[in-house]
Amino acid sequence: MKTMPNQIDFGGVLVDAPPPVQLLDTAGNLRADQPPMTDEQAMEGLRALLLGRRFDELCILLQRRGQMVTLAPGIGQEACTVGSAMALRRDRDWFIPQYREAAGQLYHGLPLVQAFLWHMGSPIGFAIPEGVKMMPFNAGVAGHVPHAVGIAWGLKQQKKDGVTIAHFGDGATSQGDFYEAANLAGVVKAPVILFCQNNEWAISTPRSLQSAAPTLAQKAAAFGIPGIQIDGNDLFAVYEVTRRAVERARAGEGPTLIEALTYRLGIHTTADDASRYEPSHLKEDWKDRDPILRLQRHLERRGTWNANIGEAMEAEVKAQLDAAWADAQASPIPNIGESFTKVFAEMTPRLREQQAQAEGHDA
Amino acid sequence: MKTMPNQIDFGGVLVDAPPPVQLLDTAGNLRADQPPMTDEQAMEGLRALLLGRRFDELCILLQRRGQMVTLAPGIGQEACTVGSAMALRRDRDWFIPQYREAAGQLYHGLPLVQAFLWHMGSPIGFAIPEGVKMMPFNAGVAGHVPHAVGIAWGLKQQKKDGVTIAHFGDGATSQGDFYEAANLAGVVKAPVILFCQNNEWAISTPRSLQSAAPTLAQKAAAFGIPGIQIDGNDLFAVYEVTRRAVERARAGEGPTLIEALTYRLGIHTTADDASRYEPSHLKEDWKDRDPILRLQRHLERRGTWNANIGEAMEAEVKAQLDAAWADAQASPIPNIGESFTKVFAEMTPRLREQQAQAEGHDA
Amino acid sequence: MREVTIVEAVRETLAYEMARDERVMVLGEDVGKTGGVFRATDGLYETFGRDRVFDAPLAESAIIGSAIGLAVSGMIPIAEIQFMGFTHNAMNQIAEHLARMRYRSWGSMPLPVTIRTPYGGGVRAPEMHSDAFEAFFTHCPGLKVVAPATPADTKGLLLSAIRDPDPVMVLEPLRGYRLIKGEMPDGEYTVPIGKAHVAREGADCTIIAWSAQVEVAKRAAEEADKQGVSVEVVDLRTLVPMDMETVCESVAKTGRVVVLQEANKTSGFAAEVIASIHEDDDCFYALKAPMVRVCGPDTPYPVQYFEEEYLVTPDKALRAVLKTVNA
Amino acid sequence: MREVTIVEAVRETLAYEMARDERVMVLGEDVGKTGGVFRATDGLYETFGRDRVFDAPLAESAIIGSAIGLAVSGMIPIAEIQFMGFTHNAMNQIAEHLARMRYRSWGSMPLPVTIRTPYGGGVRAPEMHSDAFEAFFTHCPGLKVVAPATPADTKGLLLSAIRDPDPVMVLEPLRGYRLIKGEMPDGEYTVPIGKAHVAREGADCTIIAWSAQVEVAKRAAEEADKQGVSVEVVDLRTLVPMDMETVCESVAKTGRVVVLQEANKTSGFAAEVIASIHEDDDCFYALKAPMVRVCGPDTPYPVQYFEEEYLVTPDKALRAVLKTVNA
Numbered sequence A, B: 001m002k003t004m005p006n007q008i009d010f011g012g013v014l015v016d017a018p019p020p021v022q023l024l025d026t027a028g029n030l031r032a033d034q035p036p037m038t039d040e041q042a043m044e045g046l047r048a049l050l051l052g053r054r055f056d057e058l059c060i061l062l063q064r065r066g067q068m069v070t071l072a073p074g075i076g077q078e079a080c081t082v083g084s085a086m087a088l089r090r091d092r093d094w095f096i097p098q099y100r101e102a103a104g105q106l107y108h109g110l111p112l113v114q115a116f117l118w119h120m121g122s123p124i125g126f127a128i129p130e131g132v133k134m135m136p137f138n139a140g141v142a143g144h145v146p147h148a149v150g151i152a153w154g155l156k157q158q159k160k161d162g163v164t165i166a167h168f169g170d171g172a173t174s175q176g177d178f179y180e181a182a183n184l185a186g187v188v189k190a191p192v193i194l195f196c197q198n199n200e201w202a203i204s205t206p207r208s209l210q211s212a213a214p215t216l217a218q219k220a221a222a223f224g225i226p227g228i229q230i231d232g233n234d235l236f237a238v239y240e241v242t243r244r245a246v247e248r249a250r251a252g253e254g255p256t257l258i259e260a261l262t263y264r265l266g267i268h269t270t271a272d273d274a275s276r277y278e279p280s281h282l283k284e285d286w287k288d289r290d291p292i293l294r295l296q297r298h299l300e301r302r303g304t305w306n307a308n309i310g311e312a313m314e315a316e317v318k319a320q321l322d323a324a325w326a327d328a329q330a331s332p333i334p335n336i337g338e339s340f341t342k343v344f345a346e347m348t349p350r351l352r353e354q355q356a357q358a359e360g361h362d363a
Numbered sequence C, D: 001m002r003e004v005t006i007v008e009a010v011r012e013t014l015a016y017e018m019a020r021d022e023r024v025m026v027l028g029e030d031v032g033k034t035g036g037v038f039r040a041t042d043g044l045y046e047t048f049g050r051d052r053v054f055d056a057p058l059a060e061s062a063i064i065g066s067a068i069g070l071a072v073s074g075m076i077p078i079a080e081i082q083f084m085g086f087t088h089n090a091m092n093q094i095a096e097h098l099a100r101m102r103y104r105s106w107g108s109m110p111l112p113v114t115i116r117t118p119y120g121g122g123v124r125a126p127e128m129h130s131d132a133f134e135a136f137f138t139h140c141p142g143l144k145v146v147a148p149a150t151p152a153d154t155k156g157l158l159l160s161a162i163r164d165p166d167p168v169m170v171l172e173p174l175r176g177y178r179l180i181k182g183e184m185p186d187g188e189y190t191v192p193i194g195k196a197h198v199a200r201e202g203a204d205c206t207i208i209a210w211s212a213q214v215e216v217a218k219r220a221a222e223e224a225d226k227q228g229v230s231v232e233v234v235d236l237r238t239l240v241p242m243d244m245e246t247v248c249e250s251v252a253k254t255g256r257v258v259v260l261q262e263a264n265k266t267s268g269f270a271a272e273v274i275a276s277i278h279e280d281d282d283c284f285y286a287l288k289a290p291m292v293r294v295c296g297p298d299t300p301y302p303v304q305y306f307e308e309e310y311l312v313t314p315d316k317a318l319r320a321v322l323k324t325v326n327a
């Protein structure tokens, strides 16, 4: 009993995994009757993709210059985070990031200044502003997935009209926390979208070594929830499939696992050297599938976008980034003494003592 | 998009889970052209079922009398452990128990005296004799599943011709360790059988609250390995499906997940009170599906078994149990001082000191 | 005031607070219909329903991880881990996420989560069911840790824990669940987190203990009395933050210290108690003899055969008292 | 003897032992082609192939859990956990299974498993990548814990760990991987587990340290010298079992003790060191002043802004030395 690459074996019943959902092909052709959003929305999406891209690029540059700490850019994967964020309602739905989702976080309401501060290693970058439905980035792979499930479950219990989305990578699907949380989500029918960005790598570990499952979407079978594979570089597909999953969740029908096929066009983190393990042609192969190019091609064809509009958009994004970066640099640097006040609502006697020591009051 | 109870949803493609494999029906009728084993083997299997049953019953009795510690009997589930053990070769294949598998462990080579000592709370009950391919029972749900995968993987690496089987319950399939280990097994094609005894309860938690997945066998899809659901009270089905999985594993084709549908005809443990949560009719419903009755009915029809033979077998089993229980009681009680020598190959200075204290040398 | 057991104190406190505040919910393995394997949640399912008394899938990490999310969403979750040994399975969620979220989010994301778990051995349970590694939780910045010894303190500390804006581990003395009985105030009753309690006054030696060891200490003290040695027993009640004031007052009075700890000796919480006293100048200079730890040996918790020999007994504690008094 | 860095010492030791004993294998995240995120396994994949240098799925519990099985099957696995913080994810396998299997099986199932992990902070890494909770592992009966400070000790202890019939945690000083250089003997070279080392002789005060803190201690000692205070540095090298003999010899000589610990203070391993010295009669009566701990504060490991202020520095250590000498 041998299965073919894309087949799943159920006690001898072999099932073909359906092909990934795509609405825009690489050339920007619409592969559906209708685009899932208006041209205006698509332009807004394009701008968010671009902001994310330029933000990441700038941060890498600043990191190389020593002005930022280790960071994980989302270059090439922006359609995943932006498209899924577009399917949410900022005022009630939660966006729970791993560490590579700046583009989507910015779209969902994280102030740009804070995103800079985060990458500067400032604790203020982690303080979620009142009203922004988001958790701070999580450096531990998959550890936030149960949080997202818990939030969704809690919203449901309180009859608050909100859903949550958790982003994570292909590597994260090997972690116990992913499975345990997804299984729980199925049991409580939590209004949560489990969004896996399969970018083919977990640092140097290729997708093929992460799991023998031909698709990651099929892991949904383990939880009794729907799983669906999509083209993650296609903003329309991401938006539309997420939107349907959000609708489903809002209607009380429970969680959905989405596997978005994408690629890490940038780097794992600023601390990694992919030349040691990544076949160089792969990145080249994927460059043409860039989510930004693809959307531009589509919108150009529709007459909504052209090189001039593109330039203007670039200039606007640049100005926005420059202003926020200036603000971030001017932002006051918190004192170590303050950090003792963030452990508990009230400092313990020992923390108070240690604070005094750290502030030199008892040198 | 709604799925039916036994359907799995793959991005909109709905798949029916196949019905559980059954070779013997409740009445003992053969539902195949050929029985999967000789009558002689079947009688050996029946004897092993009976030994397991009577052992558990005796231990519960002894526990109620204060001569044993908390224990988890396998009453009603013996076909799962014995049938799967019959598919192994004792001299090279490993049987990795959870805590409810005495019947299978005895069949696979655990000396009866040790099984008694285990339940008496003696550490000697945990010392696996040289040559017995088994790990001691594990009180932590699912924690042994990665061990079984590791052993299988190691045997493969060393080109030793062995497979391993891990037994665990329906509750265990919610644990991160189960998922992580099964996923790893798929990646390394470990020659391991993941044998889930779905007895419908995890203490008081019904199967329905454990996972929204309509079958547990389908969790295999998450690991890219075959999953198959079987009638766990049918010795023939258990034996035959395990045998095929073992063959597959030995041939280098990797792991299989087996979900055996069974029922806890006895008790969770001697510390539990099922009347608080278990609808009484359920146990009644399952009594007729007792794996021992079923095999007896079948063998009676074949002329291999009758009431007289049954009585003789009972007497033989009883004599065997009485003798071993006498031996266990006569077995020397280890000294606490000895326990300090079992932490490391050599005692550390501190352990030596503590040993002396415990033995009263420095009172 | 009524006399109740520890487990009754837990149950009544949960019921009390759940009736008062509908954001409070209980989740854990078998907390529902069967009322928990120790009956600590007995009756809650019937009163508050499945949503607020949730029989979780068998997955400790998901229990704690989802409790974090529940708290973020506005609920006040109380997670039960069936036996302390299984908190190991949730360690990543407890130590890296639950404990650190307020700090990580620079104060923006407090987590009012309570974790309850039976703690310690002494009931002839199987392996992993008798663990006592409170020391680890006390080493996780961002976690408070309480370990009550009496029904009243169980109520008072549990109620404080549930209402605390930060995560609190409530370690309940497993072997005391039914054995330890005591008066418990009705209605509103809290014990402040971070305050120790002199459980018995004495003049010659202080025994510092928490949870089930307080009983052991008291019995040793009674024995010591017969031998003319007057022992004070300090029940720490809270391990983090530890009440050094009460401890030091007692040490100043007696000048001698014995610390009881059920866990294996090396790197247990008794070491922190001793180091803390040692480095407090007032305490230190009051000491008339070296302090002594009485702990479990550095073996894993044993199978049932050796259990009694493994545990700290009044007799072992008494010997330590006499040793330090005669030093 | 050649001068190498810590990470080179690790790499060469692994290559040496893998060439010598074909049962030895390495498994972990990214240990293969890329040679580990710190290059500690660089070149092994090319030399020994994928089976023996295995890029594991991203699942720490499965890494340790399968290493247990690999050992049972006859292999000698060396598991790498990419950063110590992620050992939390494998805590159940480490504390409940790996550490206890010899005991659980009453001696019949020894587990020659080595866990290597970079440990501590100081390199401006993201949250969870700078953890130092060695104390917990030292509280798990059945685990040995080593924490080398030099390339030679890294080789010597790692080789001993791999060959030890029992599980050993090898905590490698993350910030020393490239920064700490030193002579390393070629070929066969082991350092016995359980032996401390006087890294610097002195007369007035003993600093007890391990791992990256040994460098800090040495620098503080140099500064102290300038102020006329002679400091002895004891490098513990092994935390479990701790070498009390060497410690007590030094204490007997100097009568004064400062313990350095990178981890947050409460319930860290320094408390055990202090309690152990305190309860050793010979040690205790040699003390001329209270011992002092110099530790990280009881906050989570901070984001990069505060990292330097969080860490133990030679200056902080020096102040403690002067305090105890002038006490």
Ligand SMILES: Cc1ncc(C[n+]2csc(CCOP(=O)(O)OP(=O)(O)O)c2C)c(N)n1
Residues within 6 Å of the ligand: A100, A139, A140, A141, A142, A168, A169, A170, A171, A172, A173, A199, A201, A202, A203, A268, D029, D058, D082, D086, D089
């Ligand atoms: C629990 C845990 N283990 C290990 C790491 C180290 N680590 C950081 S990123 C990473 C790879 C993650 O891969 P994936 O989930 O595919 O996400 P991607 O980085 O590709 O977005 C690893 C192993 C970690 N951060 N957390």
Ligand SMILES: Cc1ncc(C[n+]2csc(CCOP(=O)(O)OP(=O)(O)O)c2C)c(N)n1
Residues within 6 Å of the ligand: B100, B139, B140, B141, B142, B168, B169, B170, B171, B172, B173, B199, B201, B202, B203, B268, C029, C058, C082, C086, C089
């Ligand atoms: C990791 C862990 N969590 C919790 C427990 C407590 N516990 C013991 S048995 C059990 C239920 C197990 O159910 P299942 O896996 O279905 O096995 P069964 O007992 O039905 O054979 C639980 C929750 C445990 N032993 N280990």
Ligand SMILES: [Mg+2]
Residues within 6 Å of the ligand: A169, A170, A171, A197, A198, A199, A200, A201, A202, A203
């Ligand atoms: Mg990835």
Ligand SMILES: [Mg+2]
Residues within 6 Å of the ligand: B169, B170, B171, B197, B198, B199, B200, B201, B202, B203
């Ligand atoms: Mg079950």
